[in-house]
Each structure stands twice: as structure tokens, then as C-alpha cells.
Amino acid sequence: MAPTPAVTAALEHFGASPTQFHNCANLKDRLVAAGFSEISEADTWTGALSPGGKYFYTRNTSTLVAFVVGGAYNPASPGGFKVVGGHTDSPNIRIKPHSKRGAGAGGATQLNVEAYGGGLWHTWLDRDLSVAGRVLVRSPDGSTVTQQLVDLERPLLTIPNLCIHLQTGDERAALKLNKEDHLQPILALADKTLGGGAAADDAGVDNFVKGHEPMLLQEVARKLGCEVSQIADFELALYDTNKAALSGINKEFLASARLDNQATCITSALAIIEYAGMADAVAKDADVSLIALFDHEEVGSASAVGAGSPIMGEAVRRISSALNTGGGNEDFFQTTLRKSFVISCDQAHAVHPNYAHKHDKNHAPKMNGGMVIKNNANQRYTTNAFTGFIVREIARRANLNTQEFVVRNDCPCGSTIGPIISEKTGIRCMDVGMPQLAMHSCREIMGTSDLDNAVSLFVSFFETFRSLDEMTFGCA
Ligand SMILES: [Zn+2]
Numbered sequence: 001m002a003p004t005p006a007v008t009a010a011l012e013h014f015g016a017s018p019t020q021f022h023n024c025a026n027l028k029d030r031l032v033a034a035g036f037s038e039i040s041e042a043d044t045w046t047g048a049l050s051p052g053g054k055y056f057y058t059r060n061t062s063t064l065v066a067f068v069v070g071g072a073y074n075p076a077s078p079g080g081f082k083v084v085g086g087h088t089d090s091p092n093i094r095i096k097p098h099s100k101r102g103a104g105a106g107g108a109t110q111l112n113v114e115a116y117g118g119g120l121w122h123t124w125l126d127r128d129l130s131v132a133g134r135v136l137v138r139s140p141d142g143s144t145v146t147q148q149l150v151d152l153e154r155p156l157l158t159i160p161n162l163c164i165h166l167q168t169g170d171e172r173a174a175l176k177l178n179k180e181d182h183l184q185p186i187l188a189l190a191d192k193t194l195g196g197g198a199a200a201d202d203a204g205v206d207n208f209v210k211g212h213e214p215m216l217l218q219e220v221a222r223k224l225g226c227e228v229s230q231i232a233d234f235e236l237a238l239y240d241t242n243k244a245a246l247s248g249i250n251k252e253f254l255a256s257a258r259l260d261n262q263a264t265c266i267t268s269a270l271a272i273i274e275y276a277g278m279a280d281a282v283a284k285d286a287d288v289s290l291i292a293l294f295d296h297e298e299v300g301s302a303s304a305v306g307a308g309s310p311i312m313g314e315a316v317r318r319i320s321s322a323l324n325t326g327g328g329n330e331d332f333f334q335t336t337l338r339k340s341f342v343i344s345c346d347q348a349h350a351v352h353p354n355y356a357h358k359h360d361k362n363h364a365p366k367m368n369g370g371m372v373i374k375n376n377a378n379q380r381y382t383t384n385a386f387t388g389f390i391v392r393e394i395a396r397r398a399n400l401n402t403q404e405f406v407v408r409n410d411c412p413c414g415s416t417i418g419p420i421i422s423e424k425t426g427i428r429c430m431d432v433g434m435p436q437l438a439m440h441s442c443r444e445i446m447g448t449s450d451l452d453n454a455v456s457l458f459v460s461f462f463e464t465f466r467s468l469d470e471m472t473f474g475c476a
Contacts, residue, residue: 003246006270006455007254007448011244013266014256018132018239020062020088020295021149023262027269027293031056031066034273045322052283054276061134061147062088062295063305065315066269068276068462070285075324078332079287080339081316082465083427084271084458085307085417086264086346087297090257091117091440093124093183093238095131098211103190110184111157111213113238117298121177123442124238128155129185131216133236137226145232150223155241157185185238188215205229240442252368252448259444260347263434265293267451268345271458281463287339288319289462297346297417307417313425316340340427341469343391343461344382344418345454347446348372348405348433363406365435368447370401371457374416374431380407382418386476387430390468391461398460400453403435428476 003011009030017023032038036054039045049055051073056066073079096112104110115121132151139146159182164172177183209217209231217228220236244256256262268291275289276282292315296306303309320336351364365372373388374381395402407413418431434454436446 001251003251003448004452006267006452007246009270010254010263010266010451011246011256014244014258014262017258017262018130018151019092019134019237020090021134021235022132022151023088023265024058024061024064024293025149027064027066027265028056028058030269030273034276036066036273036276045318046325047322049319049322051323059311060295060305063311064088064293065290065311066272067288067290067315067319068272068282069319069323070287070289071283072286073288073323074286078320078324078336079285079466080336080341080469081288081290081319081427082462083290083292083312083340083342084264084268084461085292085294085312085342085344085421086268087261087295087307087417088265088293089117089295089298090260090262091115091119091298093119093185095216095234095236095238097208099216100211100213101184107189108186109188109190109213109215110186111216113183113185115179115183116237118440120438120441121179121183122175123438124183124240125159125161127158127240127442128242129157129159129238130155130241131157131220131236132239133234135220135224135234135236136232137224138230138232140227140230148224150220150236152219152223153241156219157187157238159183159185187213208233242443246448247445253445254448254451255443255445257442257444259436259446260439261297261345263347263436263446263451263454264345267434267454268293268458270455271462274455274459275462278459278463285462285466287466290315294417301417301420307420308424310424312342312421312427316425316427337425337427339469341387341390341465342418342421342427342429343458344416344421344429344431346416346431346433347439347444348374348435349439350435350437350446352437358408358411360406360408363404365403365405367435367437367445368449369403369435370450370453371395371432372403372405372435374433375404375406376413378413379419380413380415381431382422382429383431384476386472387428389472390465391430391432391457393468394460394464395457397464398456400457400460
């Protein structure tokens with residue numbers, strides 16, 4: 001059976017999005033192709049937004065907000081915001097500001113790197129790694145600097161395991177990596193006849209360039225069609241060149257890097273695009289439907305572009321005030337906040353057949369079993385009776401499965417952007433996720449039908465939330 005459009009889009013998206021910058025850029029391309037207009041936070045929006053319109057903006061090119069204003073939005077009695085939230089970043093290995101290490105043992109030229117987030121770092125060993133990210137490039141006359149995305153595409157780096165014969169039994173059993181000592185990848189043999197060289201020692205290049213491995217800079221410059229001396233700065237990360245693929249005897253799995261949380265990025269984008277195309281539903285809609293995809297979740301969300309930033313609250317406030325030309329004030333804004341609702345979607349842990357005891361058997365989600373509703377009495381997740389009911393009811397009416405998850409009492413629990421958004425904005429929130437295995441591995445795996453399920457659930461949320469909120473008036 002051929003993959004569904006959502007699975008095909010996800011395969012393409014994961015394969016083309018090695019970093020959070022590529023992730024946002026590819027989502028942006030999809031939104032533009034679907035007729036969304038890009039707006040800038042540096043412009044005023046008053047008069048620029050109108051009911052029925054669809055818009056998006058990015059911050060730092062790593063966080064993205066896209067929204068559809070309902071055709072029945074009424075400034076005199078403003079509706080709420082129906083939000084699907086997620087995150088654009090994933091744990092990875094990044095190149096340090098001074099990547100040059102010089103020739104190491106065995107003549108190996110390595111790069112200095114920094115671990116980002118909580119990766120399962122041993123899964124990065126023996127992979128065919130390449131480099132991607134954003135580069136700030138000076139114009140030839142030095143008068144301007146532009147950002148360009150780069151993807152070196154081919155395998156260039158490797159972090160080899162230490163062979164088994166050089167490890168004691170204890171070392172093998174411990175399988176321990178020191179992030180500073182053991183993750184430095186090999187780029188080359190430091191032999192200039194193999195294509196190395198010292199282009200960065202030229203007069204006129206700055207300290208940034210001088211601190212980097214020249215062979216890396218040359219490859220980046222070659223890819224971008226510029227001179228090494230034009231490279232003003234960059235944020236580059238390593239990634240596995242192995243593309244996303246379907247697996248399983250019936251192709252029931254999708255294996256890829258960065259499912260956490262590009263799975264939410266692509267499904268929420270597909271959903272808001274689909275909803276924007278539902279002319280009748282949008283015409284009747286008195287709310288704003290919005291997706292908010294944040295950077296820096298993997299390191300705690302406390303940054304200018306993370307879920308802990310003012311972005312979510314500012315989006316609600318600014319969009320409301322731009323639509324309420326003349327009528328908007330704090331009282332109107334508070335009404336909007338009370339009518340709003342966030343579905344925070346991040347990947348969830350499916351039960352692992354080799355480690356089934358890690359789940360409470362009554363709360364052991366399975367892959368392709370539908371969206372997981374995440375519960376935690378200690379508020380690591382935001383779900384409560386009201387918000388849980390709303391999402392379960394949306395799914396029930398759309399004939400979509402849901403599953404319940406609570407972590408075992410003797411196990412630490414993850415967390416995500418839901419509690420952070422709630423804390424910052426006071427908006428009602430709910431945490432869900434698509435079930436997967438191997439979270440934070442270099443190669444993760446999930447069920448394909450959970451991607452379709454997510455798109456349908458988000459579209460149904462945009463379509464039916466208001467009537468459910470009215471039905472449960474007074475519960476929350
Ligand atoms: Zn995540």
C-alpha cells in the first residue's frame with residue numbers, strides 16, 4: 001500500500017530538515033505554497049490582518065507561528081485562540097565556536113563539538129555524519145551580512161566506537177561516554193595532499209574564521225559559493241545522512257532522526273494548511289486557529305525563542321489587538337485568553353517490548369494506537385479532567401483512537417512545553433504526543449498511522465473546539 005499523503009510529506013520533511021533552521025524553512029515553504037502570507041514582527045499588524053486571512057512569522061528563523069483568522073471573528077466580542085504547540089529542535093551535536101583541534105593521534109583531524117540537549121550519545125557512533133545549519137555570510141564588499149542555510153549533505157565525519165578488543169569487560173559493561181572526550185568526530189587525515197590546507201591564515205580574516213578548522217570552512221564556502229573570508233559566523237550541527245525510511249514487514253513504521261519533535265511540526269503544519277482550505281468551516285469560525293513551534297525545548301525552553309519566552313502570550317495579544325482596530329483593550333484581551341486552549345504535542349513513549357516493565361501496564365501506549373494523552377498529577381503535564389475530556393471527545397467524534405499515559409511512580413517523568421506555556425500565559429492546556437520508541441536516539445521509530453491520526457485530530461480540534469468549549473461551559 002502506498003504511503004498516505006501525510007506519511008509521504010513526513011518522510012520528505014524529516015529527510016530535508018537536519019536542523020531546526022531547515023525545519024522552519026521547509027515548513028515556511030509549505031505555508032507559502034498554501035497561500036499563507038508572511039508577516040514580520042518588525043512591522044505593525046494593525047490593518048494588515050483580516051478575518052479569513054492566513055499568516056505566519058518566524059523568530060530567529062528557528063521558531064514559527066502560523067495562524068488562520070476565522071471568517072466570523074468579531075472584534076466586538078472576540079473569540080479565543082485554538083493552538084497546537086510543538087518544538088522545532090532535537091538533541092544533536094554542534095560545532096563549537098573554535099572547532100580547530102589540529103592534528104591528533106594517528107594524524108586524525110577532528111572537530112571540537114558540543115552536545116546539545118539530552119541525546120542518547122552512543123547512538124551517534126559509527127554513523128555517516130554530515131554538517132548543516134545556518135551561516136552568516138558577508139557580501140563581497142562587506143557592506144551587508146545575510147543568513148544562508150547550508151547542508152553539506154555527504155558523509156564527512158565519523159565518531160568511531162572503540163573496538164571491543166581494547167576494552168576491558170568492565171568498560172564494555174559500563175558503555176560510558178564522556179561528552180567532552182568521546183564525541184569529537186574525525187573529519188580527515190591531516191595530510192594536505194588529501195585536500196587540506198590553511199586558507200584561514202590569510203590576512204584579513206577575523207578570529208571567528210581563524211578558530212575554525214580550515215577544511216570545514218572551505219567545504220562550507222564551496223557549498224555556499226562564497227569565499228572563506230566572507231563567513232562571518234555560523235551555527236552548525238552534525239546529523240546522520242541516513243534518510244528517513246519506512247520499515248517493518250508491512251511498512252507500519254517510520255524510522256528517522258528527530259521524530260521528537262518534527263513529527264508535531266509537520267503534522268500541525270499539514271493540519272493548519274488543510275483547515276485553511278476548508279472554506280465553509282473557516283467562514284463560520286469566530287476564533288483564531290494557530291500553530292506555535294518553538295526552539296530550545298530540549299534544553300528547557302528558557303530562551304528568547306523557547307516556549308518560556310513571551311512569544312505565545314505576545315502572539316495572542318498582538319493578533320487580537322491588530323484585529324480589534326480601535327476596540328481592543330486589556331479587558332477584551334483577557335476574554336480572549338479565557339476562551340483559548342493549547343494542545344501541546346510532543347512525542348510520547350510507546351511501550352518497548354524488551355522493557356515492558358518500564359510502563360505501568362494500564363498506561364502502556366503502543367505505536368499506531370493513536371494519540372497519547374499524557375497525564376501527571378505532579379504537573380509535568382497539563383492534562384486535567386476538562387482538557388483531557390475535550391481532546392478525547394474531539395477524537396471520539398472524529399473516530400480517532402487515543403491512549404492514556406502516566407509514568408510509573410518509581411520512574412522520573414519527562415516534561416514539555418505544555419506546563420511552561422500554561423505558567424506563562426494562564427491559557428488552558430493539554431499535553432499529548434505520538435507514541436515512539438528510542439526517543440533521543442540518533443535514529444528513532446514511530447508508527448505511520450499515528451501521523452495521519454495526528455493531522456486528523458488537529459484539523460478536528462480547529463473545527464470543533466468552540467462547540468465543545470460551549471458544551472462544557474463552567475467546567476474550567
Ligand atoms: Zn520533544
